[in-house]
Amino acid sequence: KQEVTQIPAALSVPEGENLVLNCSFTDSAIYNLQWFRQDPGKGLTSLLLIQSSQREQTSGRLNASLDKSSGRSTLYIAASQPGDSATYLCAVPSNDYKLSFGAGTTVTVRA
Amino acid sequence: ETGVTQSPTHLIKTRGQQVTLRCSSQSGHNTVSWYQQALGQGPQFIFQYYREEENGRGNFPPRFSGLQFPNYSSELNVNALELDDSALYLCASSTPEEGNEKLFFGSGTQLSVL
Numbered sequence: 210k211q212e213v214t215q216i217p218a219a220l221s222v223p224e225g226e227n228l229v230l231n232c233s234f235t236d237s238a239i240y241n242l243q244w245f246r247q248d249p250g251k252g253l254t255s256l257l258l259i260q261s262s263q264r265e266q267t268s269g270r271l272n273a274s275l276d277k278s279s280g281r282s283t284l285y286i287a288a289s290q291p292g293d294s295a296t297y298l299c300a301v302p303s304n305d306y307k308l309s310f311g312a313g314t315t316v317t318v319r320a
Numbered sequence: 321e322t323g324v325t326q327s328p329t330h331l332i333k334t335r336g337q338q339v340t341l342r343c344s345s346q347s348g349h350n351t352v353s354w355y356q357q358a359l360g361q362g363p364q365f366i367f368q369y370y371r372e373e374e375n376g377r378g379n380f381p382p383r384f385s386g387l388q389f390p391n392y393s394s395e396l397n398v399n400a401l402e403l404d405d406s407a408l409y410l411c412a413s414s415t416p417e418e419g420n421e422k423l424f425f426g427s428g429t430q431l432s433v434l
Contacts, residue, residue: 213362241421252324252410252425253363298362306353306376308423310362 211236211303215311223319228286230314232299237280244273244284245298247313253298257284289318323347324413324426332432333401341396341429345413349424351375352394354386355410357428363410369394370416406433 212235222228232242240261245253259266259275259282266273270287286293296315300308323346333339345352351370355363365378369388383399392413398405408430412423 243421250408250428250430252427253412253423254425255423258421300362303365304376306351306368307365307378308363309365312360312362 211239211301211309213299213301213309213311215297215299215314217314218312219315219317221317221319222289224289224291226289226318228284228289228293228316228318230284230286230297230316232282232284232311234280234282234301234309236301237277239277239301241302242273242275242282243300243308244271244282245300245310247296247298249296256297286316289316291318291320294318324411324424326409326411326426326429328429329427330430330432332434334434335401335403337401337433338397338399339401339431341398341409341411341431343394343396343411343413343426345392345394345411346424349413349415350392351414351416352388352392353412353414353423354394354396355412356380357408357410358404359407366396401433403433406431 243258244256257266257273272285296313298313300310325344353368354366357363367377368375372388385397387395408428410428411426
């Protein structure tokens with residue numbers, strides 16, 4: 210059974226600082242990994258998807274890396290802004306139709 | 321904003337009651353998945369529907385059931401509500417071709433069971 214863990218559970222940084230969010234998974238036989246953003250009481254927005262053949266994926270200030278062999282992914286957010294305050298979740302597919310999610314990292318960026 | 325809409329946005333029920341949550345999928349999407357997200361946790365997969373048939377199920381008891389209609393909209397029904405059913409219920413739509421790579425989530429229904 211795939212287990213996904215995210216560390217830390219919460220993070221508070223001053224505006225402008227870079228953010229590093231970690232995700233680990235137990236079964237390395239994945240074919241992709243996604244990072245999602247969730248605002249309080251809201252649905253999920255996909256930020257980045259990394260295929261198993263890729264090492265990195267970038268979108269604007271966001272960069273996600275994937276190390277399948279060690280079962281880890283890292284999301285970097287450069288030059289954080291108060292608008293980046295949200296919960297960030299990583300997810301891996303357990304089969305063709307199901308995603309297994311971590312519990313998320315709740316980020317607060319202080320102005 | 322995705323094209324996935326869920327109703328109602330909030331709901332309060334008492335233990336033992338039944339509830340129906342609704343989801344309209346993104347245009348062109350024939351697959352709908354339901355997830356339960358307890359406070360402070362990640363979403364947990366409940367089940368998926370494809371062309372009106374259940375296509376996969378997570379570790380949830382039979383009192384969680386669903387339907388998908390010919391227009392691909394979907395319902396989640398929960399019978400005999402328990403306090404632990406209090407959670408945010410998320411619906412996501414996709415196509416089989418894109419699978420979990422293009423999941424569009426609705427804003428969810430917040431269910432409180434008293």
